[in-house]
Structures are given as structure tokens and as C-alpha cells.
Amino acid sequence: MKVGVLGAGTMGAGIAQVASQNGCEVVLVDLNQDMLTKAENNLDKILARLVEKGVVSDDDKINIQGRITYSTDSKDFKGSKIVIEAIVEKLEVKHAVFANLESIVANDCILASNTSSLSIASIGSALKNPSRVIGIHFFNPAPLMPLVEIIPAVQTSQETLTSAKSLIDSWGKVTVLCKDTPGFIVNRVARPFYGEALRIYEEGIADFATIDWAMTELGGFKMGPFTLMDYIGNDVNYAVTESVFAAFYYDPRFKPSFTQRRHSEAGFLGRKSGRGYFDYAEGVIKPEPTKDEVVGKQILDRILVMLINEAFDAVFMQVASAEDVDKAMTKGVNYPKGLLVWAEEIGLKNVLGQLEALFAEYGEDRYRPNPLLRRMAK
Ligand SMILES: NC(=O)c1ccc[n+]([C@@H]2O[C@H](COP(=O)([O-])OP(=O)(O)OC[C@H]3O[C@@H](n4cnc5c(N)ncnc54)[C@H](O)[C@@H]3O)[C@@H](O)[C@H]2O)c1
Numbered sequence: 001m002k003v004g005v006l007g008a009g010t011m012g013a014g015i016a017q018v019a020s021q022n023g024c025e026v027v028l029v030d031l032n033q034d035m036l037t038k039a040e041n042n043l044d045k046i047l048a049r050l051v052e053k054g055v056v057s058d059d060d061k062i063n064i065q066g067r068i069t070y071s072t073d074s075k076d077f078k079g080s081k082i083v084i085e086a087i088v089e090k091l092e093v094k095h096a097v098f099a100n101l102e103s104i105v106a107n108d109c110i111l112a113s114n115t116s117s118l119s120i121a122s123i124g125s126a127l128k129n130p131s132r133v134i135g136i137h138f139f140n141p142a143p144l145m146p147l148v149e150i151i152p153a154v155q156t157s158q159e160t161l162t163s164a165k166s167l168i169d170s171w172g173k174v175t176v177l178c179k180d181t182p183g184f185i186v187n188r189v190a191r192p193f194y195g196e197a198l199r200i201y202e203e204g205i206a207d208f209a210t211i212d213w214a215m216t217e218l219g220g221f222k223m224g225p226f227t228l229m230d231y232i233g234n235d236v237n238y239a240v241t242e243s244v245f246a247a248f249y250y251d252p253r254f255k256p257s258f259t260q261r262r263h264s265e266a267g268f269l270g271r272k273s274g275r276g277y278f279d280y281a282e283g284v285i286k287p288e289p290t291k292d293e294v295v296g297k298q299i300l301d302r303i304l305v306m307l308i309n310e311a312f313d314a315v316f317m318q319v320a321s322a323e324d325v326d327k328a329m330t331k332g333v334n335y336p337k338g339l340l341v342w343a344e345e346i347g348l349k350n351v352l353g354q355l356e357a358l359f360a361e362y363g364e365d366r367y368r369p370n371p372l373l374r375r376m377a378k
Contacts, residue, residue, distance in 0.1 A: 001167075004029065004083035004105075006074065006097065011114050012086035013039035014142030017046070020067040021143070022171040027069045027076045036070040043068070046143075077104050082167065084136055086114040094118065095126035102127050110160050112136040116187060117243045120153035120180045130155035134164045137184055138173075139332050147332035148173040149184045174331045176324035182247030185320050185328040187240055189339065191254055192306035194237060197225035198257035200299055206290065208277040213289035214296035215303065220336035225303070226277040229260070230270030234277075238264045252365045253310075304342070305354045309370050311339035316372035348377040 003019045005012050008030035016028040016039070030036050047061040056064070069076065074097075077083050083101055087093060094113065101111055112134050113123050124133030135151030148168050152161045168175050178184045183191070197211050206214070212224020229237050238260045245254040263269075263276060270276030278286055311329070315322050326338025343351050352369055359367040 001025065002027065002080045004077035004080040006030075006077075006083060006085045006101070007087035007114075008032075008035040008039040008070070009086065010140060011138060011142060012084075013042060014140070015084055015086060015114065015138055016068055017043055017064070017143050018138075018171055018173075020064045023067075025067050025069075027071060027080065029071050029074050029076060031072060033072055036072065040068075040070055074100060075104055077101065077109075080105055080109055082110040082112060082164065084112045084114060089115060089117060091118050091122060094123050098123060098126040098133070102129065108132070110134060110164055112164060114138055116184075117182070117240065117247070119182075120151050121155060124153050124155045131157035132160050134160050135178075135180065135184070136164060136168060137178075139186070145332065146172075146174045147186070147328060148175050149178045149186065149328065149332075150175050151178050151180050151184055153180045174327060176320060176328045178324070178328075179317075179319045181317070181319050183240075183244045185314060185325055186332040187244060188319070189307065189310045189314055189325060189329060190333055191241065191244060192303060192310055193221075193225050194229055194241065194260070195254070195257060196303045196306045197299075198259050200302065201226075202257065202259055206295060206299055207287065209287045210289040210291075210296070211299055213291060214299040217291075218293070218296050219300045219304065222334050222336075230276035230278055230280075233270050233272055234260055234264040235269050255366065301354060302358070304346075305351050305358075306367075308339045308343045308351050309355055309373060311343070312370040312373040312376075315340070316370055343373075348373060352377040 001024050003024040003026050005016045005026060005028045008028050012028065016026045020026045028036065028039060043065065047056060047064060050056045051058055051061050083105060085094065085097060087097060098111055107129060111127065111132050113120060114137055115123065115135060116137065120133060120135040124130035127133055133153055134156050137149040137151060139145035139147050150165050150168065165175055176185060182188065200206060200211055201208060208226040212226050215221045215224045238256060241256045245256055248254050267273055268275050271280055274280050311325050314320055314325050322340050326340050329335040330338055352373055355367055355369040
């Protein structure tokens with residue numbers, strides 16, 4: 001089967017690798033020859049490491065590389081069953097690209113976008129046959145992260161949905177079905193992990209290291225919110241928050257934080273700039289958390305109930321099934337447990353009680369408990 005991937009950056013190169021590892025013939029296209037060369041060299045290094053570790057054989061390596069063609073010409077997509085687009089996150093550019101793709105491939109070729117923040121319906125509007133558009137949202141790094149969100153737009157046909165989902169399933173990925181709404185599942189439900197942590201810091205309840213300690217040591221999360229934001233990049237994480245906030249018509253639940261904005265403006269972007277919330281310069285010792293279990297538990301509980309409230313909202317608004325919401329958070333961002341299962345464990349009445357207390361104290365909409373949570377707690 002021939003698969004086209006447009007854009008040879010971080011995501012496109014990873015998606016091409018996944019498709020080829022699963023036996024597909026891949027054409028990877030980018031405007032920029034340097035990006036193609038970089039992608040080709042990177043794949044060689046990645047596969048050499050996998051051979052060393054005994055994960056793939058020398059023959060596998062040759063075959064995986066042999067199945068990928070690198071090109072600067074989209075016409076080479078001719079004959080593809082599906083093209084997955086992973087270029088810059090700009091709607092006008094994606095529109096032009098999708099219209100052009102349609103003039104190259106056959107009428108039954110699926111045209112998918114890996115967009116994180118644009119609506120699939122808006123991307124599909126550039127097509128004469130929009131029933132073939134779909135969102136196929138991989139996580140970074142695509143070869144390692146099991147989750148893929150599958151997002152049909154209002155124009156998408158059942159046939160497109162079924163074929164796209166079964167192809168990605170056949171690549172060994174964990175797929176979840178998601179409505180075409182801002183942030184899809186993961187980037188919507190995860191917002192409070194960052195936003196509430198920043199708010200707790202801004203209120204002076206604890207410093208970065210202590211909040212991270214509470215979430216990792218007491219909560220079992222692999223990384224604390226500030227370490228994770230430093231890893232993602234404060235500029236990138238802030239931009240996602242801002243775009244989700246705007247896309248939800250400025251719902252206060254998603255309000256961005258001044259602290260993150262200022263860090264981003266100052267160039268404290270995280271690991272990539274050498275400094276974010278923490279200083280990554282050589283020899284600098286990471287600050288010690290204040291290991292007060294009572295405060296730590298308050299921090300964990302507050303962030304956790306906010307995450308659970310978002311998970312309930314996603315189910316309430318039919319964005320995805322409860323099962324898929326839990327799958328998305330455990331397989332896409334490595335949460336230690338699905339949020340809805342977690343809510344059952346600590347008790348829905350308990351979760352509701354904590355949110356009601358926050359809402360009563362602050363009087364802010366951001367803390368309003370979700371109606372589905374209320375109903376189920378009853
Ligand atoms: N980086 C992530 O963590 C991540 C995760 C999930 C989804 N996404 C989404 O995936 C897409 C790509 O993100 P990325 O991080 O890989 O970007 P990137 O900047 O690493 O790569 C984008 C590539 O697209 C190429 N390009 C730009 N315009 C093009 C055009 N008209 N035709 C062909 N090639 C073109 C660029 O030369 C570049 O190589 C975006 O829509 C983004 O929202 C990113």
C-alpha cells in the first residue's frame with residue numbers, strides 16, 4: 001500500500017517511519033530539500049540504534065529505508081491510498097496544499113491532517129470532495145507514542161473513517177475516536193495539568209519544585225507540570241493554551257497564565273533554551289521541594305479534580321467515549337491512570353465536593369463542576 005506523508009519535520013518524519021515499519025511504501029514530500037536530507041539521516045541513526053539493541057535486524061533496516069522515497073514534488077503522491085499532511089500549522093497554507101493534493105491523487109484517496117489545533121472541517125472546506133478529509137493526530141515522537149486520535153469532520157464519510165481507523169490500528173497504534181472540537185481529547189483534557197499548577201504557583205501556595213514533587217511523588221505522574229512544560233517548551237505550550245482558550249470562545253476554564261507568558265517572553269522556553277522554570281545550565285543544582293505532605297496532597301487534589309472535571313466535560317459534550325478519554329490520557333500523555341477510573345476510585349462525591357468548595361471560595365467559572373459529574377455523583 002502506498003502512503004504519502006507531506007512535511008518532513010518532527011512529525012512527518014516520524015509518521016513516515018511508522019508507515020514504513022508497517023510495510024507500506026512511503027513517499028515523504030517536503031518543500032525543503034534540507035528537511036528531507038535531515039529526515040533521511042535521522043532515520044538512519046534511529047534504525048542503526050534499533051539494530052544495535054536487537055529490536056530490528058540489518059535486513060529490516062534496509063527494507064524500512066528502502067520503502068521510503070524522499071521528494072520535493074507532491075506529484076509523487078500519485079497512486080497513494082492516503083496522504084497524511086504534517087506541515088506548518090497555518091490554515092491558509094493547509095488549504096492551498098489540500099486543494100493541490102486533490103488534483104494529484106485519485107478520488108478515493110484519503111486526505112488526512114495531523115493538525116493539533118485547526119478544525120478538520122475548516123481544512124476539508126478546501127476540497128471538492130471533502131468526504132475524504134479526516135484528522136489523524138499522532139503524538140510526538142510518533143514512532144514511540146502509541147496514541148493516535150482519529151477525528152472525523154462533519155463532512156467525513158463513514159467509509160473514510162472506517163478505512164483510516166483500520167489502517168492506523170493495523171500499524172499497532174491505539175486509536176481513539178474524537179469529535180472535531182478544539183484540542184481534540186488530550187490537548188483539551190490536559191489543560192488543567194499546566195493551568196492549575198501555574199495558578200497554584202501564582203497564588204503563592206508552593207514553588208515549581210514543590211508542585212512537581214506533589215504531582216510525581218504523591219500523584220504518580222511521570223513528570224511534574226513545570227518539568228513537562230520546560231520539556232515541551234513554554235512558547236509551544238503557551239501557544240496551545242492560547243489557541244484552545246480562543247477556540248472555546250474564551251471560556252475562563254482555559255485562561256492562559258501570565259507566569260507562562262512572561263517566561264516565554266523572557267526566552268525562558270525550557271530545556272531548549274537552557275532555562276525555563278528551572279535552570280538547565282551545567283552544574284546548577286535543581287531546587288529542592290518543600291516536602292510537606294499536607295500541602296502536597298492539597299496541590300495534587302486540586303489539579304486532579306480539575307483534570308477529572310475536564311474529562312467529564314469531554315464525555316458530557318460527546319467529544320469521546322469515557323473509555324476513549326481514559327485511553328487517550330494514559331496512552332497519549334502517560335497519565336498513571338485514566339481520569340474517569342481515578343474519579344471512581346477516589347469517589348465521585350469527593351471529587352464534586354472539592355470542586356464545589358473551590359467554586360464557592362473563588363466564585364470563578366473555571367471551578368464550576370460539570371453537570372455529568374453532578375448527575376453521576378448523585
Ligand atoms: N510537534 C509536535 O509535537 C506535534 C504533535 C502533534 C501534531 N503536530 C502537528 O503536526 C504538524 C507538523 O508539526 P511539526 O512539529 O512536525 O512541524 P515542523 O516545523 O517540524 O515541520 C514542518 C515541515 O513542513 C514543511 N513544510 C511547510 N510548508 C510546506 C508545504 N507547503 N509543502 C510541503 N512541506 C511544507 C517544512 O519545510 C517542515 O519540514 C502541525 O500541524 C502540528 O500542529 C505537531
